[in-house]
Amino acid sequence: MAGVITASEPSWIAPFTGLGPRQFGKLVTVLRREGADAVRRGRPWSLPLEDRALLVAAYWRTNLTMRQLAPLFGVSKSAADRIIDHLGPMLALQPRKRFAKDTVLIVDGTLVPTRDHTIAEQSKNYRYSTNHQVVIDADTRLVVVVGRPLAGNRNDCKAWGESGAKDAVGNTLTIADGGYPGTGLVMPHRRRKGEELPDWKQAHNKSHKQVRARVEHVFARMKTWKILRDCRLKGDGVHHAMLGIARMHNLALAG
Template sequence: MAGVITASEPSWITPFTGLSPRCFGKLVTVVWREIANETRRGRLWGLPLEDRVLLVAAYWRTNLTMRQLAPLFGISKSAADRIINHLGPALALRPRRRFSKDTVLIVDGTLVPTRDHNIAEQSKNYRYSTNHQVVIDAETRLVVVVGRPLPGNRNDCKAWEESGAKAAVGTTMTIADGGYPGTGRVMPHRRRKGEELSDWKQAHNKAHKQVRARVEHVFARMKTWKILRDCRLKGDGVHHAMLGIARLHNLPLAG
């Protein structure tokens, strides 16, 4: 159909995915391998795989409704919904299983406003949100683990364990902010009442803050995907979107 968005036109790829056409082609190949053995049921897809991957990325990037998004790809609203539900999990980031001894990780929690109140609670941003624990490699800035979403009123030290992020990183050295007391993470030194921090502790806190800022930079890039500002997806949809966006964030960094 003329006048629709398609991956066969390379100019559409980068604005919606943040990937070069070459990198996008590699992603499509990986996704094809992951779904190749699936049992096909129901009607055939109306779009080739590369267009379906682009549609999911466009949905995450723009947060358009199905009624708005579907005509842009020349398909029906129900077909667009089926594509997103099918390919969202296939695009999800696979957590890193092993870490070298000298690896340093950074963890922080971010809130994603979510309309599914079955998994969300009102949080400090006064909206129904989910708490996502995100772990990155301090050196490469690659996202290595994203914990399962928890209600937004859950504090980070509890979410760290309950989301599965703690189990995923094991004993690997992990830097965190002051919201993770009692977790064994490397946190900044706290000043006790009536006392001043020594020079070496102040220097340590400064270095700690500079390194930990890297995860904030990752959040800033991920939040350019509008689905993470107001997610309408139900059930595991917000989790799949977070994992998929993390994967798309990693691809250009990994080369």
């Protein structure tokens, strides 16, 4: 069965990955170096590594079912499912382990509607969701850490520590919104009842809001990947999708 979509035709790469052909080629080279194309026992892959990487990206971007996606690449539903299970984790972003002394980070939580109710809970968006703590570099806007997903009813101040994001950034200066009390993060000043904030605090809050908005811009770009609007993957699938999309975001941003 011949497929319609293939990485050998460069025009298919950007719509699904957000990357140029050269960036995509570098990504595939890294995957190959990490063993994604190693010879394995049993049935060989029916697609070259380039097409397999594009298939995973197309699934995350469009959220098509396996029945819809597989014919586009000329493979069976089970083959498409195996490709996603195998390559999805290998596309995951690796968290940054070291930060310069003057680095400023921004953290915020985002909810991903998730159908696997063993890891999701009803949340403020009225859907079963998972809470993902995402940390970006305030200067470059690159994603540096994505915490493990927690139930969507977990508030951000608890998810910050329980997801592993807090340990990953260590003592690096990190900005957050007002939903992280008691965490030691840099939050906006709060106005007490019956009091007005002094001018310097109002100016600080304005500056804080402008900088923190950068993480919202990152979320807006990441949520163009439809898998983050309604994830059907089970277990670690939603985590791998978030990490893989973060990696694609960074590659596209880095140019």
